[in-house]
Amino acid sequence: MKKLVIAFGLLFSFNVFAEYGLNMTEGVTSLSRDIYGLHMMVFWVSVVIAIVVFGAMLYSLYMHRQSKGAVAANFHESTKAELIWTIVPMIILVGMAVPASKVLIDLEDTSKAQMTVKITGHQWKWQYDYPEEGISFISNLSQDSKDAVNGTDADRENANHYLLDVDNRLVLPVDTSVRFLITSNDVIHNWWVPDFGVKQDANPGFINDAWAEIEEIGTYRGQCAELCGKDHGFMPIVVDVVSKEDYKKWVAKKQSEAAAAAVSATKTWGKNELMTKGKGVYNTNCAACHKADGSGMPPVFPAIKGSVIANGSAAAHLSIVLNGKGAMPQFKMLGDSDLAAVITYERNAFGNTGSVVQPSDIKSAR
Amino acid sequence: MTTATTIEATHDDHHHGPEKGLMRWVKTTNHKDIGSLYMWFAFTMLLVGGAFAMGIRAELLQPGLQLMEPQFFNQLTTMHGLIMVFGAIMPAFVGLGNWLIPMMVGAPDMALPRMNNWSFWILPFAGGILLSTFFMEGGAPAFGWTFYAPLSTTFAPDSTDFFIFAVHLLGFSSIMGAINIIATVLNMRAPEMKLMDMPLFVWTWLITSFLLIGAMPVLAGAVTMMLTDRNFGTAFFDATGGGDPVLFQHIFWFFGHPEVYIMILPAFGVVSHIIPTFARKPLFGYSSMVYATASIAFLSYIVWAHHMFLTGMPVAGELYFMYATMLIAVPTGVKVFNWISTMWRGSMTFEAPMLWAVSFVFLFTIGGFSGLMLGIAPADIQYHDTYFVVAHFHYVLVTGALWSIIAATFYWLPKWTGKMYNEKLAKIHFWWAVISVNVLFFPQHFLGLAGMPRRIPDYSLQFADFNFISSIGGFAFGASFILLTYIVIDCIRNGKPASSRPWEGAKGLEWTLEPKAQYHSFNTPPSRKLIKAESQHS
Numbered sequence: 038m039k040k041l042v043i044a045f046g047l048l049f050s051f052n053v054f055a056e057y058g059l060n061m062t063e064g065v066t067s068l069s070r071d072i073y074g075l076h077m078m079v080f081w082v083s084v085v086i087a088i089v090v091f092g093a094m095l096y097s098l099y100m101h102r103q104s105k106g107a108v109a110a111n112f113h114e115s116t117k118a119e120l121i122w123t124i125v126p127m128i129i130l131v132g133m134a135v136p137a138s139k140v141l142i143d144l145e146d147t148s149k150a151q152m153t154v155k156i157t158g159h160q161w162k163w164q165y166d167y168p169e170e171g172i173s174f175i176s177n178l179s180q181d182s183k184d185a186v187n188g189t190d191a192d193r194e195n196a197n198h199y200l201l202d203v204d205n206r207l208v209l210p211v212d213t214s215v216r217f218l219i220t221s222n223d224v225i226h227n228w229w230v231p232d233f234g235v236k237q238d239a240n241p242g243f244i245n246d247a248w249a250e251i252e253e254i255g256t257y258r259g260q261c262a263e264l265c266g267k268d269h270g271f272m273p274i275v276v277d278v279v280s281k282e283d284y285k286k287w288v289a290k291k292q293s294e295a296a297a298a299a300v301s302a303t304k305t306w307g308k309n310e311l312m313t314k315g316k317g318v319y320n321t322n323c324a325a326c327h328k329a330d331g332s333g334m335p336p337v338f339p340a341i342k343g344s345v346i347a348n349g350s351a352a353a354h355l356s357i358v359l360n361g362k363g364a365m366p367q368f369k370m371l372g373d374s375d376l377a378a379v380i381t382y383e384r385n386a387f388g389n390t391g392s393v394v395q396p397s398d399i400k401s402a403r
Numbered sequence: 404m405t406t407a408t409t410i411e412a413t414h415d416d417h418h419h420g421p422e423k424g425l426m427r428w429v430k431t432t433n434h435k436d437i438g439s440l441y442m443w444f445a446f447t448m449l450l451v452g453g454a455f456a457m458g459i460r461a462e463l464l465q466p467g468l469q470l471m472e473p474q475f476f477n478q479l480t481t482m483h484g485l486i487m488v489f490g491a492i493m494p495a496f497v498g499l500g501n502w503l504i505p506m507m508v509g510a511p512d513m514a515l516p517r518m519n520n521w522s523f524w525i526l527p528f529a530g531g532i533l534l535s536t537f538f539m540e541g542g543a544p545a546f547g548w549t550f551y552a553p554l555s556t557t558f559a560p561d562s563t564d565f566f567i568f569a570v571h572l573l574g575f576s577s578i579m580g581a582i583n584i585i586a587t588v589l590n591m592r593a594p595e596m597k598l599m600d601m602p603l604f605v606w607t608w609l610i611t612s613f614l615l616i617g618a619m620p621v622l623a624g625a626v627t628m629m630l631t632d633r634n635f636g637t638a639f640f641d642a643t644g645g646g647d648p649v650l651f652q653h654i655f656w657f658f659g660h661p662e663v664y665i666m667i668l669p670a671f672g673v674v675s676h677i678i679p680t681f682a683r684k685p686l687f688g689y690s691s692m693v694y695a696t697a698s699i700a701f702l703s704y705i706v707w708a709h710h711m712f713l714t715g716m717p718v719a720g721e722l723y724f725m726y727a728t729m730l731i732a733v734p735t736g737v738k739v740f741n742w743i744s745t746m747w748r749g750s751m752t753f754e755a756p757m758l759w760a761v762s763f764v765f766l767f768t769i770g771g772f773s774g775l776m777l778g779i780a781p782a783d784i785q786y787h788d789t790y791f792v793v794a795h796f797h798y799v800l801v802t803g804a805l806w807s808i809i810a811a812t813f814y815w816l817p818k819w820t821g822k823m824y825n826e827k828l829a830k831i832h833f834w835w836a837v838i839s840v841n842v843l844f845f846p847q848h849f850l851g852l853a854g855m856p857r858r859i860p861d862y863s864l865q866f867a868d869f870n871f872i873s874s875i876g877g878f879a880f881g882a883s884f885i886l887l888t889y890i891v892i893d894c895i896r897n898g899k900p901a902s903s904r905p906w907e908g909a910k911g912l913e914w915t916l917e918p919k920a921q922y923h924s925f926n927t928p929p930s931r932k933l934i935k936a937e938s939q940h941s
């Protein structure tokens with residue numbers, strides 16, 4: 038109980054809040070601020086009730102003890118008291134429900150959106166699509182964090198935002214109302230960025246929406262908030278919020294990258310080229326289950342090293358990667374050249390002796 | 404009916420007392436034997452689930468993965484939750500019910516003694532099956548105790564089918580236990596005891612039994628649908644076949660929310676016995692306690708989707724579930740106010756049972772406050788699936804349900820064994836546990852508010868300090884159970900003889916029995932006069 042007193046004492050001083058990350062973030066959207074306001078309101082209401090209730094209890098515990106000579110009274114009923122402590126809490130609750138309802142209704146209204154981003158959860162990475170701009174990419178936990186997980190304390194100190202950094206960030210313009218369409222490709226995930234006050238389940242086969250109008254330029258980090266399997270703790274979210282001009286530049290850059298990728302998908306690649314590219318794609322997308330050395334984690338995640346499929350017909354290999362099977366996710370969202378590279382890599386690395394696959398093969402297999 | 408059973412029981416008493424040797428425990432139909440079996444089983448499971456928790460806290464002691472793979476971590480959290488809920492807390496309450504209800508209602512035994520034997524002996528098998536999944540290919544279930552589809556269907560290891568079977572068995576056991584308690588309370592109660600004469604532990608268990616009968620079949624339905632989705636080509640929870648994964652959550656929580664009250668209503672009953680005893684004053688507001696319990700039970704059926712605010716529910720649904728959830732705070736508050744009024748102007752002493760009961764009121768109320776905060780739907784956006792929720796339900800379940808079980812153990816141990824435990828050691832144990840449990844769980848509020856999701860094996864560096872503190876508290880709390888084990892065994896072996904009413908303020912029919920309650924409790928039903936004299940509320 039002493040600890041409690043100390044902890045409550047800590048809560049009372051606002052400075053401590055900020056320094057040690059004790060409290061909810063206020064965030065950078067009107068919604069996150071509203072939520073923060075509600076949170077602080079219920080918190081303080083609870084504190085006041087706690088002072089009254091615990092105060093009465095502590096007083097009684099101290100005063101009405103046998104060792105202080107207290108003699109027991111015999112009262113055991115009072116309709117008046119019962120009525121008071123039923124009605125007063127009711128009134129307090131209604132007082133809290135009114136503002137809460139307002140925020141809730143506001144929150145669900147995505148009608149004023151100026152742009153849309155589609156977010157798809159995969160085991161264990163996020164896919165971001167900008168349908169209007171034709172941009173699509175995958176966002177994975179960054180490599181230095183992956184390396185540091187089993188590394189030393191120093192590795193984790195040196196990693197950029199250990200476990201909260203990604204290879205490709207979501208980029209959004211400031212002061213723009215963005216609608217998020219959130220779904221999943223396999224199990225349920227949850228897309229959560231505390232600073233936006235956005236947290237929404239990503240359900241396979243259904244689309245949920247949420248919105249945010251971010252008021253400050255900056256980098257915001259979040260995490261998946263629904264248990265989604267083995268690497269649930271390793272699929273962070275990073276959002277760069279930039280000025281509207283920078284956002285336009287970023288869109289243009291992404292679009293020209295996509296155009297270049299489309300061109301490269303039509304040419305015929307050399308085997309070495311495919312193997313080099315494939316290794317990178319493999320390590321970001323496949324190594325979580327099949328391991329960087331291709332040994333897998335049997336019985337659930339089969340080895341690629343010596344696999345019948347990887348050494349057999351290319352068609353079967355293409356099919357399992359494109360369409361998935363059981364706990365093996367589908368990888369349709371990767372580009373033709375990435376897929377050709379990773380499949381060629383699987384078929385020729387780890388001592389495997391399969392054929393080379395070209396982007397054009399992927400295109401016709403889709 | 405009542406007299407007939409009583410006569411038969413009296414008759415039984417002539418030719419068999421406890422059988423000798425091990426077979427006594429296998430074949431027993433005696434409520435006290437079965438109560439003890441339940442309690443020891445629950446305690447064993449508490450230690451097993453506790454060992455898993457130690458594993459979890461050891462991995463979370465510092466950032467980085469030191470001890471285990473993420474998949475194994477998920478298996479530990481899943482099994483920890485399942486074992487604690489279905490193996491420790493629920494059986495412990497059924498054990499308490501078995502031991503105490505016949506004594507409290509003036510009956511010789513439970514109404515359905517053979518079924519009673521069954522409902523216990525299913526448990527070790529169910530528990531064994533559940534634990535054996537650790538040794539199967541692909542490992543134990545790793546989808547959390549809430550086993551959301553499709554992680555638990557398409558994406559789960561084969562051992563999940565054994566998990567489903569174990570849940571079915573546990574459900575059978577609970578339903579049989581509940582039927583038995585209802586039958587005992589309604590049919591075996593002393594003819595002179597009216598419903599509103601019943602002690603609160605009996606009332607809360609009666610209401611809990613109805614919750615069990617309502618909720619457990621829903622759980623059975625959920626796991627059966629999982630089973631057919633996994634093995635027989637149905638698609639209840641699979642969108643590609645026209646199903647809906649969110650449907651699973653509705654079904655689960657339609658069971659799950661009543662379930663959390665199944666684990667707390669008997670606790671309310673226990674505390675309502677202990678506080679009047681040590682305040683030497685009748686329980687304040689007996690009838691409002693009964694009505695509050697009943698209304699909590701009713702409300703618990705209509706608030707389930709407050710666990711699902713982020714699944715994409717329509718606004719109208721969110722508003723409704725928010726209002727209904729907030730409403731539960733009212734009867735819960737009534738209980739707390741009544742306990743405090745019972746203490747008020749009493750003449751209190753603080754033996755171990757009272758220490759546990761008083762700290763229950765404190766700490767459970769803290770869990771109630773965080774519950775109220777979670778019930779505010781927009782705020783739940785930031786709390787949901789973070790350590791804030793973990794802190795909330797540990798305050799209500801550990802310092803709530805478990806606390807009351809420990810309180811009950813100290814309070815009735817003299818009646819169970821005829822001996823007194825070592826009060827000094829019990830006090831040391833109490834302070835050790837109450838301090839360490841707060842070091843363990845209080846910082847988790849901060850972690851959750853600062854943004855740490857639950858069910859993760861590793862975390863970013865900003866969460867390191869509080870996790871470290873929490874883990875240290877966890878190890879200390881875990882170690883306190885070694886002392887508890889010693890105190891209980893020491894009492895059974897070497898305790899000083901207790902009187903038949905070891906607490907001077909205690910009321911209740913159980914205290915009119917011999918110091919170590921006789922094998923069959925009441926062979927002749929207690930008189931109206933005795934019932935009135937032993938009533939908690941007059």
Ligand code: HEM
Nearest residue numbers: 663667709710732771774775777778787788792796799800
């Ligand atoms: C004042 C009364 C209470 C209220 C208003 C309340 C409210 C809530 C809410 C809204 C959640 C969902 C939080 C989330 O997942 O985002 C929750 C979770 C939970 N509550 Fe309570 N609660 C109360 C009392 C209790 C009691 C008495 C128990 C059990 C003894 C309990 C056990 C739990 C558990 C186990 C969970 C977590 C379930 C999970 O996700 O694994 N609560 N509570």
Ligand SMILES: [Cu+2]
Nearest residue numbers: 261263265269
């Ligand atoms: Cu996840």
Ligand SMILES: [Cu+2]
Nearest residue numbers: 660663709710
């Ligand atoms: Cu609930």
